Amino acid sequence: MCALYGIQSLPRLVLVSFLVSLAACSSAASHPAESHSTLPAYRNASLCVDERVDDLLSRMTLEEKAGQMFHTQIFTGPNGTFDPGDPSQNRASTIDRVTTKFMTHFNVAFSTASTKDTAEFVNRLQRLALGTRLGIPITLSTDPRHAFHDNVAAGFSAGDFSQWPENIGLAAIRDAKLVRKFGEIAREEYTAIGIRVSLHPQVDLTTEPRWARTNHGFGEDAQLTATLLDAYVRGFQGDTFGAHSVSTVTKHFPGGGPAANGEDSHFEYGQNSSYPGNNFEYHLIPFKAAIAAGTRQMMPYYSRPQGTQFDAVGWAFNKQIITQLLREELGFDGIVVTDWSIITGSGAGGEWVPARAWGVQELSESERALLVLNAGCDQFGGEERPDLIVDLVHRGLVSEERIDQSVRRLLREKFLLGLFENPFVDVQAAQQIIGNAYFRKLGDQAQRRAYTLLTNNNSILPLNHNTNTKFYIEGFNKTYMENRNLTLVDTPAQADYALLRLNAPYEPRNNTLIETFFHAGSLEYPEAEKQRQAGIYAAVPTIVDILLDRPAVVPEVAGSAAALLGSYGSSADAFLDVVFGVAKPEGKLPFDLPRSMQAVEDNMEDVPFDTRDPVFRFGFGLAYPDSCAGASGGACFS
Template structure:
């Protein structure tokens, strides 16, 4: 048995049987939870037996914690953020935020979500300071730092391959899926996914972030769902295979001190939206299963594959299953008893389906704010009753809240059995013990974190994935394009951002030896980067999300009012450039950034060459266009033909099934109607499509 290398900052080490242990509760004797020779289960149960109600309640909440050095105003030289911030009702500030030390000492929280983007060594320094505070408390329970995924590019105004950022940046998850499909179609395997997973694990471990809210096993079935960009697309088999490799690659075959604990989301799948409306808002409250068997056939298979790999936790979605708007569903022949409450409150979904049928052994982590403004089905209940409902249903930790008072009230009023509180705490603490946080992984090496940040191997693999993700949709003019007299411009909903992307694209083009002109009228080739956006993730869209690439289109809001929707503020300029250049016999190339399944009828007919990126580096796209790399990517989802195939009638029913992937929607259309976009060359933009020349 090997002695761990133990470090303490405020407590002492004690020696028993020739081994050293941390005396975390300061009593001078070796308690079972301090004994690294015991199983994590034994240690967790012993610790729970010593915890007060306040400590147990604090353990069951996870909230955002900021880094002092990440502040934009005030003193940003301090490692910890010790400022109080009053709640303002916004999604990220639903409740008062207390100083970091007070949050750990008085509120007893030990799980924290990090959203700040800082160099790895600064994150490591912050993690250490957080754990110094935690160690000094009564029982010395360490902190566990969680984060949403960090290794996918999300902003092409900054080329991640040219920076020394903390984390290697792959294309967006849709781009990873596009690249993987290209590899598979060429006879390769899932090596790209495995390399991605190893990069994530290594970089996160060095920084001290030990829990990942990732990845999404959800299947895109409603094209207007704004969270499509975080998925691996619409095919359950592909998504399941990717997820089943990410879990062992990032977390390991079993949880250990070298793991990043993964939280797979959003059970049982967030794809079957009602016309795309997101459950962050009332309009998106429901999961709608219109099609017989859709839950079992399309939405559960990827989660089944995930559970087989033993993820540390699962995150249920906000939404509730609708009885009135759905067709009855069955799992293995047994009818699903839809209870119209959010999935985190839903005992059938979490206990019967997730644990009993699928065999899940980890803990359940709710999404953010389920006891506040997204308590669907529990809106009329008091907050303590909401806490009781969510915990009794099988949720072990509640996301993005520090509301210890209302959870404690539910416990004190006997709304929740003490055994259930203990069960949740054992599950949560077992993860901490498995990760080594109580022993030799409490603190991280700041210099080692910096060294990992400066390594190039991960960035090289990531850039290769960018190249592989580029999807050639149309090639009438023939690749490669000429490098002389090239005009480059970007188009975006935000004109200032469009200008930044344009500048970046021009700089990269020059690096690749492309000769640029400043006026498209002087060009032989125009390369036009389209970065459409629709709606706003943190603000409910007045009506249906717009998928046409357009400028100032008049739409109708849910209350009947008209409003203007724009996906590209400078679309008319794109149209002018494309039309004039083609009329003059010049070549027009367009790249469309696929974060949603855009309708391309306003773009494709106007260009000679069309490619798709997925938050793919501009440099990688240009390398494909000039012939430095052969296109390989394949569409991870089907692009709709036009607005008619996603039209919604006066009763709110969409002509195409919201719960069926694009590649299968034709099965449920009237005869003669098809869903996928067909271009002027006869190519059909369906899942898996992509040219190689």
């Protein structure tokens, strides 16, 4: 049946609204192709998407098809110019990637450029693509970029975008309507700058509390995750997928949460997923919900299974997982893009990282690529080696029909997103839309709502204070206090109250550059740090805010601090608003907080809520009194 092609208007969320034409799919009788004789069929917007895809595919060389199957990061050169490339990192120049390798899918890495500069770069890139033989537009994607965490391998801090808590904070709020609103806002900000694919949501269930990717997911409860990701996908894609949409890549199928010993599979020492509780099916629940919600793409993780009926190779190499389970059993017919650099490796910050080809390290690059294609994947993430695919076809190891199967999916997505009609962005509109006051206000409110009040001895919070109250602070800049005309002192002994903002405990690792971005290892503070904090708690009533990017083993903080708050990505102003009653904490824990590392080590990686006798259980969170009065003049709630 002929696929409908429709371009929907963007939701009116900001000052600028967009009207674009709706071109319905019509039969050749009602819209004869001869009336568009000057256009190739794939350029004719009055034709069905499937007709246009078939026409374009028929015109493509094998080399042009192979280029579509690679999706890697793109950088800007000096002053917004094209990246000249780096042969030492096996990175071709942007011009070569587009014009010689025929690549048209890129993950944007502009974390510091202004909106104006980025928009102008995007238009320059699209003009480069338009000048190629077939003029296939670029599809731009991004890792999460609306929160605080900055990790070159997993997500970017917000920059010019509105700033929200991490996904784990949205899970603490437990408001599906808010998650849908976030998705709509992120969609409008993305499309304004030309980003049409979100390399998220991450829906892995964090049943292993040490796993370093916890902050980008929705916690360890499968049903809560399923509910929130449904709203997330619909927010990004809209009610009807089309030119207003951002295509979602749900990851990491079939679940990266059961990480053996909590170690992440970006690293060889964390390559295994472990299922001692035989709980594999539990981790599929969010992915089934994502398929029901209409997610367009899926990304398998690096890890390889241990203790299951599946072959012990990385998920993207595994035909049992991609073809038999995802496609045949679960009925997913969308795009499957691999996680980054599983074939040839990659360069990061001048450092070469070998391929994350767990279970098939002994195979050649060509053999790995063949295994990925045979497994049923469509696109290679973090790679730029279309020559491998061309060679496999020439050697008769892969048919061109198999290549066409994947390229058809990838091209169809471009047509549905309206990129062939208008790949460019409005530079002025982008500056009005991205990070506008309304979007920032909603993000700021969510940061405050996500706060989880864990202890509140003698109802010390919200904090009463006056102009004579003295504060000792750690973990944030003193200007935030000075802007509120609050008095600071140098030591806890001089203070009436201490305010501490702490990171959750982790073990710093720096064997490689990328390791420095992952918080892994122990969930408890070293003994010296425990003693240092204990001295503060003994000297002065102390309010502690711990950034829970992972669960924390902090019973000593819960027992000694005057009040303990958990946060999931928030500004210093958000923290102070909660402390002084200008805002109230609404969050509920999205995971258990264990009592000891022994309990963590004894838990089964694939089973939720099985750490023995946690200090605080999933769903715990105190509230402020219905009415209160802070001497600060902050509004307590009635």
